[in-house]
Amino acid sequence: MLIGSAAIIAFVLILLAWAWRRPEGKGADERVWTLGLGVGFVMAVLVALVGYGFWVGERILPRSDGAVRVAAEARQWGWAFRQPGPDGQPLETQEVLYVPAGVPIDIEITSTDVIHSFWVPRLGGKMDAVPGRVNVARLMAHTPGEYEGLCAEFCGLGHSFMRFSVIVYEPGAFPDLSNRQTGGADE
Amino acid sequence: MNDQTQSVNPPQRALTLHRELTAVWSDLPGWRGVLASVNHGTIGLRFMATACVFFAIGGVLSMLIRAQLATPRGAFLDTAVYNQIFTMHGSIMMFLFAIPMLEGLALWLLPKILGARDMAFPRLSALGYWCYLFGGTIILLSLLGGVAPDGGWFMYTPLSDKTHTPGINADVWLLGITFVEISAVAAAVEITVTILRCRSADMPLTRMPLMGWYMLGTSVMMLVGFPPLILGSILLELERAFDWPFFDVTRGGDPLLWQHLFWLFGHPEVYIIFLPAAGALSTIIPVLSRTTILGYGTIVAAVLGLVFLSFGLWVHHMFTVGIPHMALAFFSAASALVAVPTAVQVFAWIGTIWKGRPELKLPMLYVLGFFLTFVMGGLTGVMLAIVPFNWQAHDTAFVTAHLHYVLIGGFVFPMLAALTYWMPLICGRARVPRVGEAAFWLILIGFHGTFFIMHLTGLLGMPRRIDVYPDNPEWIIPNLVSSIFSMVMAMGFALFAFDIVMQVIFGAHSRRNPWRAPTLDWAMSLPAPAYNFASLPGPGLDHADAAVALARGTGWLPGAPRGWRETLVVNAGSGRPEHVAVLPDNTMLPIATAAVIGSFFMLMLAGLYWLTPLALVAIVLTLWRWGAVMGADTDHAPILVAKGQSLPVHWQVRGTLAYGGAVATLVADSSLYACLLFGVGFLSVVAPAWPAPESGLSGLWSAMLIGVALVALTLGALFARRAEARRGSAIAQTQTRLGVVSGVIALVALVSIALLLDDPTRHARDALRGVLLGFAVVHMGIATLLAARSHADARDGRISAQRRGAVPVWRLWQDFALATTAISGLLVAAQEVL
Amino acid sequence: MRWAMGMLAGPTLWAVLFVVVYALHGIGCAWGWPSVSFGPTSLHIAAMMGAWVAGLVLHLVLLWQMPKGHDREGRLQRAGAWIGLVASGVTLLPIVVTSSCG
Structure with a gap:
């Protein structure tokens, strides 16, 4: 989780720095930024993380097994x-x-x-x-x-x-x- | 009518117009101006300035906390004082800084950026301010008196009940914060109506500046999100004052009900704070990148998603209270999902910078500080949404770090950007170079130095809200580091304040539109005049470049030829101008109303319950005066607002701003009522100590009384309809008189039911019935007052074929009172039968 | 303003569905539904599944009904319908993957 977040932070900051230093070029494609990065990328990360969370959560639930x-x-x-x-x-x-x-x-x-x-x-x-x-x-x-x-x-x-x-x-x-x-x- | 011409009215001399408008719109001179101002510019700035003072006070408290925690055995504060200080730090920053700050920004900015002369309800702005100031003062005085709240800013019961907090500390919180929340709900009503109805001519909702969308999302969230806390506070205060057991497990209550109500408010609150800040970012980033925003429609959709989803997360603050895993999983998934619309906005902003040519002006520095800080806070937020991780990190310094990353990153940095961005419009001066940059770096370094390491402290097992840790040497170094950097951050904020003062006093006069922004807030001279626009913007005159043309009166509704404060009211969707609203002039009524509301809260605080009816009567009397100065007893000819376009004045139309305000108020009221129903359902399903003991309410008498009340209510609704339909004839007066009579009958019937109620201190069910009845009585009382108001209007000739007086609002309330009373009656009947 | 209603429909349906399923969950745990069998599963799961599936169908109908135009109003309405569908799908997924009252 720590490495993953560090990677995401680095990714966002690099993107930001690149946006800043980029030489004049063509405009940005709205769909790439909002749908691609905003929805697609984030959903993929979250689904994996939440799924893992459910699995661990289920495993550590108390159940009747003679504890x-x-x-x-x-x-x-x-x-x-x-x-x-x-x-x-x-x-x-x-x-x-x-x-x-x-x-x-x-x-x-x-x-x-x-x-x-x-x-x-x-x-x-x-x-x-x-x-x-x-x-x-x-x-x-x-x-x-x-x-x-x-x-x-x-x-x-x-x-x-x-x-x-x-x-x-x-x-x-x-x-x-x-x-x-x-x-x-x-x- | 939407043509290409640049002017819809003949040009005039700008200076003449300026004098004419200033005479009508400016505050009174001297002390009376301080007390009687209702102008959105004045009130908005007051809100922001007061919020900054509270921020400084909250900041000093946080310095005390850091001083105490710098060493493991800090003897600087004793535990009792320490508990008061961290409780007050949280409460002040949330309720007395963040919320009022965003309200102030909205009040000050919205009319300017949307192209109007004032907010929809200027007197309500002033009332909100005075409620905030008085409530905040009560809370602060309690700190000086050593009786400040000390149960943590979320006031969990039973710790905050009478047994465990016998002093008035908790009452100060419950009453003071509720008082301040009146101002928040008032602001929300006003912001909603302003954005929907007070835009420039022909500005459709789908083309308004993004700030409008963000603020609309915020205000609707406030309407729905604040009532749960108001209800919770009322219930807890009833329990503390009169021993009604809503949260007492031995008598059918449940402390978890408080947590549900609190977080049902508390989580949307985070987004209520974030959205205006995001609105500022969406305004500032494109201007300073010399481009337009990327993905307007997508951002609106993201705001829509946030507004809804943020109401489905509240239980993630309660992952450790013993709720089944599936319920936790619903909220865990929702909490993760809410990151998507947030991420969409972050990427849209980066994409905007990508396609533009960013300039590293001071506001942009704070924007970059936002990106760094907020992304980290968002990621730790996603971690906390994962149930097993939450079980480990909950209530530790990790959470403290996370929430400061989100709130300072997501609110304070954007607000500092907004302040530096709009300062020239506020004071008309350019800033003094280089001081601001130094302040920025101190704040940024101080912030990350303080809070980054706190993640580690939390993972090392340090819980929140402890004052000493003698047995944990591993926590010493990280705490010392946090404390040292917090001093750096404090110096940064001090320098920021110094910079602002320097700008106001020594700054060179700023040229018009210094950032070369396109929006209408810059289409005026600096500093902003009291009336904003000498003539109102519209098609062809909807850009900051139209400043001169607007000042010369070539836009809509130029000047103040009738000596009235006029602004355009438009169709909510299309922006087509519909009528001219004549707004109220300077008046002392708001401060008087706030003072009598304040006296009610003070009497409650002092425990002088038998005196509170006096305060209630005083409140009713002042509110009666509010209605008395609305409307008119003669018709006015339509006003020529533009070439070939005449519009009626507001008292001759039905869809007035006031009607919209009543609808918005009922939205908040419905949320309160829904939470009350949730409370009934929650306790009867979940709380131990149910079913409740035998009830004495099942007799014939109670059924008869509720029947009488419902019949009288229904008749009242009919009278209201007929009064409106026959408003041109003398019959109207008969109908309004009948309305008052039926209202009184309904009230008497409802109050008589109170005599049959079981002792509310016996069981939570009986207490909840008391609250349901109280809700019905209060709403019936208001409906009857509105009927009386309508009757006075009919008697004094304010109702005619064209003029409706207070009748439409009465009708609306009557219907609402009827519906809620019927639902409550059915609910109690169902409890009796089942 | 019809388009605004259209835009709000999807998220509103999610809100209603979320509340209904959460209420069913709480009531079911309190009244012992997990131990009442209902076909291949328990009454508890069946009740929540039923509400969820019905809600998802309504979401699809809503999405189907949305105007196809490419103006901003049309796009906002479709975005609202999608937000509602995704929100209902994701937030109520735990019905099928986690244990109900443990």
């Missing part, structure tokens, strides 16, 4: 998560989400007050947390590690600090929780 389900509840200003714990039982945590690597994760996102948005930049797209509805986003992390997440929709005074982390572990090797703040501890 791990976790819940994320946003509030002013923090995140509460519920995920499968080390023993398979649901585990509630604040500001930290634990998910296994290499499997698709469906995150059910909701909010208790205003609109927030769940976003882990290195793992994929964002999804808004809207009061009154549950939105599902699908993520998949290939490499274990700690990933940073944040609230991407402006939500008031604490917006800048509404961060969380996602800890991705090897399936079956749930990290040690003893030195982490979990659901039991209030802030």
Whole structure:
């Protein structure tokens, strides 16, 4: 996409420079400029791009294929998560989400007050947390590690600090929780 | 009548004509002139100057934002103030700079370039200006008072509701912006009618300057696109003030309704801003390339495509709210498709440069700056139209960069080109050399230095609207770079302003038509006189070269021999002259009306709801005065406008400008009503917490009352028709009296329904019924006032075989009130039955 | 001004069609139409397809009806008809390529 746009920008600028420096010649053909370049060229680029977008969009939609389900509840200003714990039982945590690597994760996102948005930049797209509805986003992390997440929709005074982390572990090797703040501890 | 002669009237002494016209058309001297002016030249320049002041204020706010973000732990502003500042930066630039700027350009330029003496509704121009100034001032004062809006310029609920924003910050936004939008809708009505009816003699729509097409597209988009936001603001203010739950999920509302209404306005808004700028480009590029525009018809078609398609994109601002993929895909495809008409124009402009001999004058520099900037902004826009990419980049600095590329590239650069291009016509002076070029380079370098790197910042994951980022060292360098270059850009704008001031004070007198342009805006002496043309242009006199001939009165309708402000009104399609409109003189009425409307908004803001009926009465009284000075109680002989061509004055024809204005107003009103119906449909299908609780409205009483109202409305429509048909006889007065009576009966019936309504705070359905009823009452009230106005006209002898007074407009409103009330009644009945 | 009506007809038809299909989509998702089968497909897809195809046919009729003249009015009317047809074709294409309520 980046290379494509750079090429288009260069093309337009070269055309402009050429139009400027061109020695006196014959006039321009209206159909070449408006229909050829304006409609034909642009349509071709767009159809390819939008088609690709549909295809990728379809592929990353959540679907019922037994993905791990976790819940994320946003509030002013923090995140509460519920995920499968080390023993398979649901585990509630604040500001930290634990998910296994290499499997698709469906995150059910909701909010208790205003609109927030769940976003882990290195793992994929964002999804808004809207009061009154549950939105599902699908993520998949290939490499274990700690990933940073944040609230991407402006939500008031604490917006800048509404961060969380996602800890991705090897399936079956749930990290040690003893030195982490979990659901039991209030802030 | 379309012959080859160069003159349709005998020549006179130009100076005598100039004195005669100046006496009639100029503003009053001194302070009264400031308050009472209705002249489009004065008002247009005021709009533009005020918009530039707001641009400077918005710019200072952006400097504060950049100062805060220059370091990761900026302690320059606290979070609460920072939130107010970025909200105000966005709101000021959108509502108090961009929109008024384009309105100002339209008001100032259109009569000149189309060959008329003034806009169709001079008093409305003035009213629009005062509403803008008062509304803008309220918003600014809130910033000084530390209670400015702080929910972001798109004011998402529930963050902006009473629970989460208890102060008056959000009310300032909702009321202040709505006040300013009254001025925008007024301008849109006026621009539409002016372009369709106030062109030079025999200029067909298909031959008017492209600027006319662009502005027509803009104004129609404003008529349809602003009402969604006005409705949204009314609903949100009702929720904040009276707890009517339109956006509360627990009581049948949905915060997404606000987002739909906002973006239904917000995306067309981008094109509303872009189209006038593109019009300026289509005017300037051929002149400075010494050729004609390439592909006139194709550009008109592109404008047509943009006007429609831009209403099919609004959901692309909502790709992450959890809407199904197919719905996203519709809007994704539409968003990509809208790039086609935009690209057609860009290539037509480059083709125009190609076939001409471009000259690197200062406006052309800004045109080149536009090409570089806007093409990049357009491409990032296409990227954002792709759903998966949007999920990643949405609400990050990438979007901030994109929208500044589009708005500064697509609006500010062309506007700077337009200002430098038309300055000689505004002030009559040539500019001081070289300062302008320096300003251009500072702005261009500063702009790209600030915003190019912001794409990267966004892709690095920096969201919008945060004030500190202590844990993200990777964002430090790009933010610092942006902040440093933003100072360069600010210096550029300061230098631009300095250059303009220099030109006004020290510039040498400019010769007439300095750019050797063909259009009529240059067919006058510099600076432009208050009356524009001593005689009006037409066939054979439709080029800037006709300036001298027009000044000597050889065109249509020369001078002001009757002491009236006269201009030609033409057929919308063919441009054939149809009648002579006598336009209003200087008056204080607009500022008085704006002041009472302002007092209504101030009372709402202060929460003094029980006092607001007083303000409403005052509004009605001033509006009554507007009608009282229209029309005439005697017939006037047809006016000789050209050799062998006499035309009636406006009070003796049916298709007046005022009638056209009423039609345009109803277009905007229909858009508002359609959005209200959309709200009902959307909430009942999509919102949780439906179906609504049992309703108390199903009884016989409510059915009877609505029946009475509809019968009275129908009778009123009949009376209006008969009053017009029998206008020559005494029966007319009986009909208008009956019209008033039936209107009052309908009003009483409608108001009585309010007693049966369920508590609107209980559920969104009940609240929406309250709004539907309120809509019906307001429209019935206006229709009754128009009936009363018609009755006063009949009583005072303003209605005769030739004169119709306010009756046609009354009839139009009566029909509209009848139709909407019937639809609302059916809708509620359907809700009850289903 | 008949030509102006002609010019606006195509884009207006697109606007109506776009709104109708979007409304059908929203209503269908809310009322569970995707799980109601209708011939080879679901009621949801069938309803939207039906509206879309009917709209496209109307667009073609409109294009057929346009004057053939080479004056500016005639060309603008044909351009309007084409804009409407292309817009309806492209923006509603997702009916057949994306999943409906996921």
